[in-house]
Amino acid sequence: MTSVDQAGPPTDVPAPAAAEPDGTDAPDTADALRRAVRSVPGWEDREFAATPVFGGLQNSNWLVRFDDEDQRYFVKVPGAGTESFIDRGNAHTAGELAARAGISPRIIDFQPETGVEIVEFLEGHRACTNGDMKSWDVARAVTGLFRTFHGVGALPVTKTVFDMIDEHLEQVRDLAVVLPANTSVLLREARAARAALEASGLDIVPCHNDPMPGNFLTCPDGPMKLIDFEFSSNNERAYDLALILAEFFYDEPRSMACIEEFYGAAAWDVVSRVRVCVALADVKWGLWGCVNQQLNDSWDYDYHKYGTWKLARARAVMADPRWPQWLAAL
Structure with a gap:
């Protein structure tokens, strides 16, 4: 998820041996990169070097550098099958709005026909790790970014967590995806x-x-x-915070602190709303993982295992004695 989808660009990338990717290891993605760079106005004949950025599981990511300037560029080439669940136009709009708000890198070029996006590479920045998220200062910064993004203006796509779950259930039926035995209880x-x-x-x-x-x-x-807006949409505000608590494995004291930071107070109805959304987030991403295993067998990741684990964690939240109380408080 990007991510599972994108781990973010590294800060130090060795100079490539060739001026352009030779495509020896992955000719399709190298050719796609070359076409994408050559399609940018003013870049048609410029000599460039390209280095793959590792960590992305669904897209092909590259760092591009021209001989005649210091600025480097991050290029995302969408992977096969990702169009099944990503609206690239919506993601581009979200990235543009975030960039205007000062919380995301500047977008240099977007190619709607392929979904390729080129953004400025932020020198001196690095992608966060799970270890970083243990810091309260980092947690506060993350919640602050989300609060800012929540005010950038409506996106083209409105898709709530319930719409996402319904979409994945339809994909489960269409692709004959096998789900864990207790999924009916979760649903x-x-x-x-x-x-x-x-x-x-x-x-x-x-x-x-x-x-x-x-x-x-x-x-x-x-x-x-903040980067990677592929899954962005107009959605329930509490869901974004719930994802932070779930993905960073925050315990109860840290979760309560984040809720208070995010909303200004940790009232019972607000806490209940976020807790319910935590379970829904794991249902959504659990289904997503199981579906993704069927979409493309070339991705080097066990999506089904990931999805099964997410669904199991959702079951644990719903088995909490407070679950009926959280529902009643909404």
């Missing part, structure tokens, strides 16, 4: 959560929807930046 509780949240009214804002550590770029001399 029953997810339907109960949906009824409770919709009855209370959804707080719809632009959401990032994918706070993996690699999607946050940290720098010792500047503010943290």
